[in-house]
Amino acid sequence: MEISCVRGDITTQQVDAVVNAANSSLLGGGGVDGAIHRAAGPELLAECRRLRETSWPEGLPTGEAVATAAGRLPARWVVHTVGPDRRRGQRDPQLLASCFRRSLQVADELGARSVALPAVSAGVYGWDREEVADVAVATVRGLDGTLTSVEEVRFVLFGADVLTAFERALDA
Template sequence: MRITLRTGDITAEICDAIVNAANSSLLGGGGVDGAIHRAAGPELLGACRQVRAGQLPEGLPAGQAIATPAGRLSADWVIHTVGPNRHAGQTDPEVLVSCYAASLSEAQRVGAATVAFPAIGAGVYGWSAAETAAAAGQACNVQDWDGIDEVRFVLFSPDIHAAFAAVFSEADG
């Protein structure tokens, strides 16, 4: 599995699946979540409402992931995961690792060979860039992710890019 890093806009990525740092409602929000929902259009919101009406009426718990069609994005899938919110007392780093691992598992399930991730938890949820990068690294190395050819981390700032580069020193991009 190839790891690439870049600073940029995750909604512009051409890949099979884009991971959304969602809130538990799955109905949009700020940051990456809001940007993905805006770019994907009403189709994504409709798919998320179906998930909420069916299998997740209480919302998506932190550390889990679920895939929906990607609406107007160039990707086929949006994989939603909810990071633990440090400001709300959710401080277990294993839940953060689980966000990445559960998203990779969903990517395998839907047959996504290329997956673009943001820095889950590094925004308003209060995790440091180093903690987020370490969690991503641990999840990528926890097992062979058969069928996934590339994991691309699309990071919103140079400092977060630097933290991921420290973990994935062999990565290009």
């Protein structure tokens, strides 16, 4: 598997699947979630509402992942995952790893070969960017037993400080 990290806008990535750092409501929010919903357009929100009415009426649990079509994004699919919120006491790194693991598993189920991932929980959810980078890279590399047929994983990071953390984790 090819693993890389770039500084950029996840909504412009030419990949099969973009991972959304969603909130449990699946109905949009701030940060990556808001950017993806804005760029994807109303089609994405309509699909997320259908998921809430059918599969996830209580919202998507932390560490879980689910897919929708990508609306107006250049990707085919959006894989939504809910990261742990450190400010609410969700401090278990395994819960964070589950976000990356489940996102890759859902991408596999879709047949996606290329995936763009954000730094889940490194923003408003209060996780240290270094810890997120370490957990994300280890999970994607399969060091925790994660198996995937995804051929390319691209961590797409908004800020220079987060990019540096992921570059360090990839070089380790």
